[in-house]
Amino acid sequence: MMHMVRIALKAVRHGWFTNGFSAVALAAVLAPLLVLYGLKLGIITGLLDELRKDPGIRRIGISGYKPLTDADIAAIRAMPGTGFVVGAPRSIAARVEMRRDHQATDVVVADWMPTDAGDPLLPEKATATADDAIILSEPLAEKLHAGKGDSVVAAVYRNNQSEVYEFELKVADILPRHLLAGERALVAPARINSIAAFSDGFEIPQSGISGQPLAERHALYDSVRLYARSIDDVTELERTVAATYGFRTSSEAASIQWVRELERIMAGVFAIVSVAGGLGYVISLWATIAGSVRASRGQLSLLRLLGLRRHTMWIFPFVQVMIITTAGLAVAFGLAASAGVVMNELYLPEMFNGRIFLLRPWDALLTAGFSYLIAAAVGLWQLGTLSRISPIEALAENLSG
Secondary structure (H helix, E strand, O other): OHHHHHHHHHHHHHOHHHHHHHHHHHHHHHHHHHHHHHHHHHHHHHHHHHHHHOHHHHEEEEEOOOOEOHHHHHHHHOOOOEEEEEEEOOHHHHEEEEEOOOOOOOOEEEEEEEOOOOOOOOOOOOOOOOOOEEEEEHHHHHHHOOOOOOEEEEEEEEOOOOEEEEEEEEEEEEEOOOOOOOOEEEEOHHHHHHHHHHHOOEOEHHHOEOOEOHHHOOOOEOEEEEEEOOHHHHHHHHHHHHHHHOOEEEOOHHHHHHHHHHHHHHHHHHHHHHHHHHHHHHHHHHHHHHHHHHHOHHHHHHHHHOOOOHHHOOHHHHHHHHHHHHHHHHHHHHHHHHHHHHHHHHOOOOOHHHOOOOOOHHHHHHHHHHHHHHHHHHHHHOHHHHHOOOHHHHHHHHHHO
C-alpha cells in the first residue's frame, strides 16, 4: 500500500504543471461560486434581517367600519400566523390632551393606542399593562419634556368640555422614532376602554364620574392593532382577516414578496452557474487523473508483477485527487475570502451591518465536503482503467527494452 502512495506522490510531483493546472481549474470554478453564494447569502440574509428587525413590517393595517367584540378579537388571536392583536377604539376616543403636570399650560394632543403583553413595539422588559403606566413616543416625550419614570397628566372631555376625565400616568418607557412616530403613546387596554366608555357617556366609578351604568355597556372595537407572527405569515394573515371581516387591509407584503423573489432568482442563477462550473471541473479533473494513470501505467504494472493486489489500486488516483482538491480549495477559499473583505469594506458598508458578503463556517465545510466527494468519485471512476492493468505489461516492456 505504501508503494502505491509513493507512486501517487511521485506522479503528482512529476506532473506538477498539469496537477497545478487542475488545482487552479478547481479554484477558478469554485472561487466565483463562493463569491456568488456569499453575495446571495449576505444580501438576502441582510435584507431579511432588516425586515425581521422592523416590527412595522409585520403590521397589518385595518380600515373600514365594522364593530368587533371581544370574541372577534379572540378569534383573530387564534388565527394561524397571528403574533399580536389587541382591540382598538375609534380614533376620536383615543385622542387625549396631555401635560407635563397639573401646573403646565402647554397641552399636547396625543394619539393613544392599546398595548398588551407581547407587543412587538416594546423591548422585552418594557410593559404598560398597568392602568397607571404609559409608554411615550420620542417626539411626544420631547414635547412633554418627560423622561422615563416621570409622571404626566392626561385629560379627555365630553358634553362640550363640561365634563373632564383627568388622571396621572407614570412613564414606563420611551420608544424611538423608528418604532413609534409622531405624538403617540401606548397604554393598557383597560385605560383605553375607560376613555372610550367616558366618551360614550358612561360612568367612571374609580374617578367619581357619573354616567350610564358600566354594566349596560358592551365593549366594541372599531379596529385592531394586528401583527403577524413572522414576515412569512403576513400575506396569509392579511388575506384571512380581510376575507373574514370585510376590512380593507394594508401591509408590507409586497416588500416581503420582493425579497423572496430576489432570493429565488439568485438561487436559480447560483444553481445554473454551479452545475455548469461543476461539470467543467469534473471533466478537467477526470482528464488529469486519466493522463496520470496512463503516464504511470508502467510503474503500476510492475507493482502488479511484484504482487500488488488489484483491490489496492484505488489508492493511486485517490491520493492524487485529494491533493489536487486540497490545493484547489485552499486557493478558492483564499480568493473568496479576499473578495469578501474588499466587498464588505467598499460596497454598502452602512447597510446590513457591513455584511454584503457572508460565508459561514458550515458553508465552507459543506463546500469542502462536496468537493472531496466529487474528487473521490472521479478518482474511483478510474478503477476500471486501473483494474485492466496487467503484470504482463511490465514483462512485455522489459522484454522489448
